[in-house]
Amino acid sequence: MQLDERKTKILQAIIRNYLETGEPVGSRTISKYTDLNLSSATIRNEMADLEEMGYILQPHTSAGRIPSDQGYRFYVDSLMKENDKKVGQMQEIQDMLLERQDKMESMLKQVAKVVANNTQYAAMVSSPRALGNKVKFVQLSRVDAGQILAVIVVERNVIKNKILSVTEELSDETLLKLNILLNTNLNGLTIDEISLGMIDAMKKQAANYSGIVDEVIDAVAEAIRAEEDLEIYTSGATNIFKYPELADNTKASEILNTFEEKQMLGSLVNEEERGIQVYIGEETPLQGMKDCSVVTATYELGDGMKGTIGIIGPKRMDYDKVVGTLRTLQDQLDSLYKGNGERKDD
Amino acid sequence: MQLDERKTKILQAIIRNYLETGEPVGSRTISKYTDLNLSSATIRNEMADLEEMGYILQPHTSAGRIPSDQGYRFYVDSLMKENDKKVGQMQEIQDMLLERQDKMESMLKQVAKVVANNTQYAAMVSSPRALGNKVKFVQLSRVDAGQILAVIVVERNVIKNKILSVTEELSDETLLKLNILLNTNLNGLTIDEISLGMIDAMKKQAANYSGIVDEVIDAVAEAIRAEEDLEIYTSGATNIFKYPELADNTKASEILNTFEEKQMLGSLVNEEERGIQVYIGEETPLQGMKDCSVVTATYELGDGMKGTIGIIGPKRMDYDKVVGTLRTLQDQLDSLYKGNGERKDD
DNA sequence: TGTTAGCACTCCCTTTTATTGAGTGCTAAC
DNA sequence: GTTAGCACTCAATAAAAGGGAGTGCTAACA
Numbered sequence: 001m002q003l004d005e006r007k008t009k010i011l012q013a014i015i016r017n018y019l020e021t022g023e024p025v026g027s028r029t030i031s032k033y034t035d036l037n038l039s040s041a042t043i044r045n046e047m048a049d050l051e052e053m054g055y056i057l058q059p060h061t062s063a064g065r066i067p068s069d070q071g072y073r074f075y076v077d078s079l080m081k082e083n084d085k086k087v088g089q090m091q092e093i094q095d096m097l098l099e100r101q102d103k104m105e106s107m108l109k110q111v112a113k114v115v116a117n118n119t120q121y122a123a124m125v126s127s128p129r130a131l132g133n134k135v136k137f138v139q140l141s142r143v144d145a146g147q148i149l150a151v152i153v154v155e156r157n158v159i160k161n162k163i164l165s166v167t168e169e170l171s172d173e174t175l176l177k178l179n180i181l182l183n184t185n186l187n188g189l190t191i192d193e194i195s196l197g198m199i200d201a202m203k204k205q206a207a208n209y210s211g212i213v214d215e216v217i218d219a220v221a222e223a224i225r226a227e228e229d230l231e232i233y234t235s236g237a238t239n240i241f242k243y244p245e246l247a248d249n250t251k252a253s254e255i256l257n258t259f260e261e262k263q264m265l266g267s268l269v270n271e272e273e274r275g276i277q278v279y280i281g282e283e284t285p286l287q288g289m290k291d292c293s294v295v296t297a298t299y300e301l302g303d304g305m306k307g308t309i310g311i312i313g314p315k316r317m318d319y320d321k322v323v324g325t326l327r328t329l330q331d332q333l334d335s336l337y338k339g340n341g342e343r344k345d346d
Numbered sequence: 347m348q349l350d351e352r353k354t355k356i357l358q359a360i361i362r363n364y365l366e367t368g369e370p371v372g373s374r375t376i377s378k379y380t381d382l383n384l385s386s387a388t389i390r391n392e393m394a395d396l397e398e399m400g401y402i403l404q405p406h407t408s409a410g411r412i413p414s415d416q417g418y419r420f421y422v423d424s425l426m427k428e429n430d431k432k433v434g435q436m437q438e439i440q441d442m443l444l445e446r447q448d449k450m451e452s453m454l455k456q457v458a459k460v461v462a463n464n465t466q467y468a469a470m471v472s473s474p475r476a477l478g479n480k481v482k483f484v485q486l487s488r489v490d491a492g493q494i495l496a497v498i499v500v501e502r503n504v505i506k507n508k509i510l511s512v513t514e515e516l517s518d519e520t521l522l523k524l525n526i527l528l529n530t531n532l533n534g535l536t537i538d539e540i541s542l543g544m545i546d547a548m549k550k551q552a553a554n555y556s557g558i559v560d561e562v563i564d565a566v567a568e569a570i571r572a573e574e575d576l577e578i579y580t581s582g583a584t585n586i587f588k589y590p591e592l593a594d595n596t597k598a599s600e601i602l603n604t605f606e607e608k609q610m611l612g613s614l615v616n617e618e619e620r621g622i623q624v625y626i627g628e629e630t631p632l633q634g635m636k637d638c639s640v641v642t643a644t645y646e647l648g649d650g651m652k653g654t655i656g657i658i659g660p661k662r663m664d665y666d667k668v669v670g671t672l673r674t675l676q677d678q679l680d681s682l683y684k685g686n687g688e689r690k691d692d
Numbered sequence: 693t694g695t696t697a698g699c700a701c702t703c704c705c706t707t708t709t710a711t712t713g714a715g716t717g718c719t720a721a722c
Numbered sequence: 723g724t725t726a727g728c729a730c731t732c733a734a735t736a737a738a739a740g741g742g743a744g745t746g747c748t749a750a751c752a
Contacts, residue, residue, distance in 0.1 A: 024744090026743065026744050027744075027745080028744080039697080040744090041696050041697070041746095042694080042695055044745070044746075048745095048746080058744095060703065060704070061701095061702055061703065061704095061744090062701080062703050062704075062745050063703080063704075063745085136489060136490065137490075137495070143483045143503070144483075147503070149499060149505070151495070151497050153495060157493070159507045161497070161505045163503050163505075236606075237606055238599055238603045241598075249587060249593055249598075252587075252595075253584055257584045260583055260584055370715090372715050373715075373716080374714085374715080384724080385724070385725050385726080386725090387724075387725055387726070387727090388723085390716065390717075391717095391723095393716095394716090404715095406732065406733070407715090407717095407731055408715050408732050408733080409715065409716085409731095409732080410714080410716090
């Protein structure tokens with residue numbers, strides 16, 4: 001069977017209607033609120049066809065139709081037209097971002113919050129990963145007897161600190177020489193480029209300073225390599241109570257659980273492609289969210305720093321709006337950091 | 347009317363039973379499962395008295411009795427005997443804490459998680475506040491043209507970083523002198539002790555170095571004073587679904603909302619007294635948790651660093667166990683940091 | 693050949709009506 | 723003061739009865 005124009009129109013009408021109301025939609029509704037000028041009987045025939053083709057389904061005999069996953073998929077791929085209007089109010093994000101830009105963490109929390117508020121779905125934001133960054137500056141200082149503070153600054157001014165406890169005292173002179181050694185050797189390298197061989201070479205060069213330096217060099221190398229763990233910020237989890245089909249105890253509990261265990265959301269973080277992904281129902285990579293749809297977008301802060309924003313809602317979510325929101329956000333985040341290479345972190 | 351021994355025993359039996367089952371308890375149950383050897387009719391008379399006195403109430407005529415807030419209060423204040431047995435398994439906390447001690451943040455998250463798992467209620471942990479800490483070490487370094495890195499270490503090795511953008515270049519010599527100036531003046535002072543007067547004095551001493559130093563000194567002073575914001579970690583929020591009296595949509599949504607907006611939990615953070623507080627029903631300082639009971643404990647890491655742990659559950663929570671758990675935890679956290687003045691933070 | 697009116701049928705949902713059973717309060721006897 | 727007995731109450735569950743939205747099918751129509 002073919003999906004001709006009329007069938008497409010009817011399918012679209014069904015989905016639109018269902019997105020709004022959340023109730024199965026019947027043939028009479030379509031007949032009345034469409035410009036097709038067809039009787040309900042005709043619509044019924046077409047609906048039977050659409051059901052056979054797998055785009056819609058009946059919760060039970062003598063109920064209206066609701067879209068199937070396949071139906072939603074078709075809608076998202078072919079029928080949807082993003083609307084910019086509703087997104088207008090996202091301007092506020094721009095303002096908020098500018099205000100709170102001083103701290104990466106609070107900014108991302110803010111983004112999650114605004115997204116959740118704006119869409120009325122649940123939102124998550126992952127912290128950006130910056131593995132390609134180069135070491136800019138390393139410094140060791142004596143803080144206390146037996147305690148050395150190592151400060152490492154990498155590009156974008158991401159700062160790492162580590163306190164090293166040493167059993168043997170290091171002289172001021174040794175410390176100074178070590179600082180020079182470390183900076184000379186590590187400056188300008190990315191984290192990946194710091195190999196074991198390099199570290200050994202440094203140790204050899206330092207051999208004549210003191211017995212303890214090996215330890216210190218190791219510790220610094222480790223501190224540099226220490227992968228910032230992936231932070232995930234969420235907001236609006238309780239919005240799911242707004243959608244009856246998700247609000248029953250079993251489902252709500254399952255969904256909220258996944259949300260609470262933020263690592264579980266890690267599977268959404270996909271740094272591969274910059275774009276917007278829509279997962280419908282079973283397609284989702286998240287266990288326990290089979291009744292939801294998930295939309296993710298990769299954002300970029302300047303270059304090299306990529307993170308993910310995700311929106312989780314019922315299958316009948318307003319895909320147009322969600323995709324529009326994410327697209328706007330991508331642009332805003334991108335332009336926010338354009339020509340602004342700084343980042344502070346504590 | 348007097349609350350004689352028999353009434354007390356009956357009240358206790360009612361509460362114990364209700365804590366376990368969550369069902370209203372009738373006179374027959376008490377008559378059978380108590381060593382009082384009284385008929386149900388007698389119990390009924392006593393129960394009528396207890397109701398009149400306000401310790402118990404009936405959800406509806408011809409139902410058994412459940413404890414009132416006042417009943418719970420009496421139980422907690424007079425009847426409860428903490429049991430150490432169930433807490434035994436808390437030993438695991440000790441192990442976990444030792445393992446993850448390297449990072450304050452993950453340790454606190456871990457504490458919240460273990461508490462939630464152990465009690466099957468919702469848990470929150472606030473980060474400790476350390477306002478009395480003294481400055482140990484200050485250092486300025488040039489990271490880039492126009493960018494100065496300020497590193498401040500205070501007692502317990504809490505480290506603060508700040509990148510300062512300066513329009514005018516500072517010479518190596520100026521930087522060195524500034525470092526000496528800052529350390530001489532600030533070392534050993536607590537955050538509160540750093541007054542405006544002091545800062546002015548420093549500025550005057552520095553006046554001959556360069557025009558830009560005022561700015562730098564201000565920035566450093568501000569960085570020192572910048573209050574660490576109160577972080578709150580939560581876990582086990584979804585445990586509330588385990589208690590039918592909290593699991594209906596309206597209540598669950600309200601409770602989870604409060605939990606999601608972590609600042610709201612801030613009202614639980616009470617640094618005043620070290621001890622365990624039990625809030626029953628209406629007594630709670632948390633809006634939207636009137637159907638819950640909340641138990642909080644102040645913990646201390648070494649001296650001066652105080653934080654709060656809170657447990658939120660249904661009114662019929664196992665107060666014995668919860669209080670026992672919190673007490674154990676207080677001891678463990680305390681002893682963990684005894685003779686171990688270190689703390690790392692990034 | 694596609695469209696439409698008409699009608700019987702299905703099945704969820706809501707309301708109504710019974711039924712059950714745990715638990716009470718009261719009274720009278722011990 | 724304690725207890726057995728009994729009538730009564732009321733939530734909870736089940737069963738029965740309507741109501742209604744929506745369907746599928748058939749037959750007539752353009």
